[in-house]
Amino acid sequence: MKEIIVSSGFLAASFFAVALVSADQTDKEFEEMLESSLRSKGIVKAEEVLAQDEVQKQCSTSGVTSAEDMKAILDSQLATIVYPNDGKYLGDWKAGEKIAQSGKGRRFNDKPDTVNGGNCYACHQISKDELAYGTIGPSLYQYGKIRGNSEEMIKYTWAKIFNAQAFVPCSYMPRYGHKGILSEQQMKDLMALLFDPESPTNK
Amino acid sequence: MTIMNMKRLLIFFAGVLSICTLNSSVSAQDNTSEEIEKYRELLADGNPAELWELTGEELWYREAGPKNKTLETCDLGKGPGVVEGAYVEMPRYFSDVDKVMDLEQRLIYCRMMIQGLSREQATERPFGSAGNSSDIEALVAYVTGQSRGMKIAVVVGHEKEKRMYEMGKRFFYFRAGSHDFGCVTCHSGENKRIRLQELPNFMNVEQARKSYGSWPAYRVSQGEVRSMQHRLYDCLRQQRFPEAIYGTDLLTAISLYLAKSANGGTYDAPAMKR
Numbered sequence: 001m002k003e004i005i006v007s008s009g010f011l012a013a014s015f016f017a018v019a020l021v022s023a024d025q026t027d028k029e030f031e032e033m034l035e036s037s038l039r040s041k042g043i044v045k046a047e048e049v050l051a052q053d054e055v056q057k058q059c060s061t062s063g064v065t066s067a068e069d070m071k072a073i074l075d076s077q078l079a080t081i082v083y084p085n086d087g088k089y090l091g092d093w094k095a096g097e098k099i100a101q102s103g104k105g106r107r108f109n110d111k112p113d114t115v116n117g118g119n120c121y122a123c124h125q126i127s128k129d130e131l132a133y134g135t136i137g138p139s140l141y142q143y144g145k146i147r148g149n150s151e152e153m154i155k156y157t158w159a160k161i162f163n164a165q166a167f168v169p170c171s172y173m174p175r176y177g178h179k180g181i182l183s184e185q186q187m188k189d190l191m192a193l194l195f196d197p198e199s200p201t202n203k
Numbered sequence: 204m205t206i207m208n209m210k211r212l213l214i215f216f217a218g219v220l221s222i223c224t225l226n227s228s229v230s231a232q233d234n235t236s237e238e239i240e241k242y243r244e245l246l247a248d249g250n251p252a253e254l255w256e257l258t259g260e261e262l263w264y265r266e267a268g269p270k271n272k273t274l275e276t277c278d279l280g281k282g283p284g285v286v287e288g289a290y291v292e293m294p295r296y297f298s299d300v301d302k303v304m305d306l307e308q309r310l311i312y313c314r315m316m317i318q319g320l321s322r323e324q325a326t327e328r329p330f331g332s333a334g335n336s337s338d339i340e341a342l343v344a345y346v347t348g349q350s351r352g353m354k355i356a357v358v359v360g361h362e363k364e365k366r367m368y369e370m371g372k373r374f375f376y377f378r379a380g381s382h383d384f385g386c387v388t389c390h391s392g393e394n395k396r397i398r399l400q401e402l403p404n405f406m407n408v409e410q411a412r413k414s415y416g417s418w419p420a421y422r423v424s425q426g427e428v429r430s431m432q433h434r435l436y437d438c439l440r441q442q443r444f445p446e447a448i449y450g451t452d453l454l455t456a457i458s459l460y461l462a463k464s465a466n467g468g469t470y471d472a473p474a475m476k477r
Contacts, residue, residue: 037452038444056378059378062372108445134397136395181382
């Protein structure tokens with residue numbers, strides 16, 4: 001009996017070692033494939049893209065991320081959020097509409113001085129006047145009208161645009177503030193697009 | 204319809220369509236679909252891709268390169284010179300190189316080994332543009348056209364095929380870069396669109412079959428036949444990823460993953476698209 005226990009323990013250990021080696025090998029093989037197949041071009045640097053941050057690593061699985069991992073993502077991402085110093089959250093909705101329309105920025109064919117867009121319409125319905133909207137994200141039409149403009153709602157929405165994963169781990173929405181895609185002023189203008197009663201979003 | 208007439212029509216419609224595609228409003232998009240329909244009728248069920256297929260066939264049988272050989276002895280996996288039905292089984296493992304290759308890697312290999320081209324020559328101009336046609340796109344159109352109507356039937360059996368498939372699957376879920384995008388962001392939900400472009404969901408067998416089975420395609424908006432490699436190259440650009448180097452393993456791995464997802468579907472390309 002004792003022998004059986006020992007040998008099955010040994011078997012389990014050796015099986016585990018094999019599994020570990022093959023996971024390591026797979027990681028290495030994958031990295032080598034990426035490095036040999038992708039090259040820096042223009043403003044996109046291969047080594048920067050391939051060096052995933054912790055959240056990107058956790059969100060790159062086809063399996064379900066554990067509840068603990070989810071919680072860890074929420075906590076770490078909430079800690080990244082920077083609110084505007086001057087306490088002002090709403091800019092100019094007309095400028096916001098232009099930012100929401102623009103898909104420019106951060107592609108290898110974009111110039112270093114290209115002003116990044118938010119490309120919100122790629123995934124969201126927003127203004128009632130823009131019919132060419134995508135559906136990866138929920139409709140934001142009437143956002144301000146429905147949600148109201150309480151301080152909590154304003155701060156939540158700012159934080160959501162700054163880092164969507166502070167609320168939804170592994171969200172498909174880019175982390176616009178955290179990744180430096182949009183400036184503080186651009187985010188204020190988008191906030192106005194969502195909240196200003198004059199904005200076509202709320203008509 | 205003669206080739207000359209077809210070419211003339213093409214030039215005419217490229218003009219009409221470039222006007223439509225400048226505008227991204229709903230009506231312009233609808234018009235574009237309508238224009239493509241009209242255009243199909245005018246060509247009497249013809250597809251401009253046929254021009255590329257014919258050119259590719261000519262290139263296949265033309266003596267070329269330092270060795271002045273045709274590609275008739277090129278083995279695409281079903282034996283030297285067998286083109287019919289070869290594409291629906293690719294990417295696949297080739298024992299002569301001990302490697303999994305997709306069609307485009309295999310064509311590079313054949314042109315180097317059989318015709319004596321350098322790697323640089325065999326990978327020159329993978330994507331054509333006006334006035335600069337691509338031999339590669341033509342050869343791809345010819346070979347893929349010889350599988351039209353057949354069932355997609357890639358095999359993931361050899362150890363190296365299994366590894367390559369795993370790499371492709373892993374990349375599908377790999378999220379990185381400034382926008383945290385991966386293939387999964389745009390191709391894993393039902394009824395999703397980017398603006399007005401419908402996104403195939405590769406988790407859905409029917410959509411995977413229809414989508415994979417429709418490339419290469421004559422793209423009306425570009426006036427060129429584009430291969431799966433070109434489609435993936437452009438998705439990676441939108442994904443804010445670095446540039447995919449033509450003929451490298453990443454694209455083969457993704458193609459194998461997509462092809463396996465599409466297995467059993469009827470291959471219907473070169474097709475015609477927006």
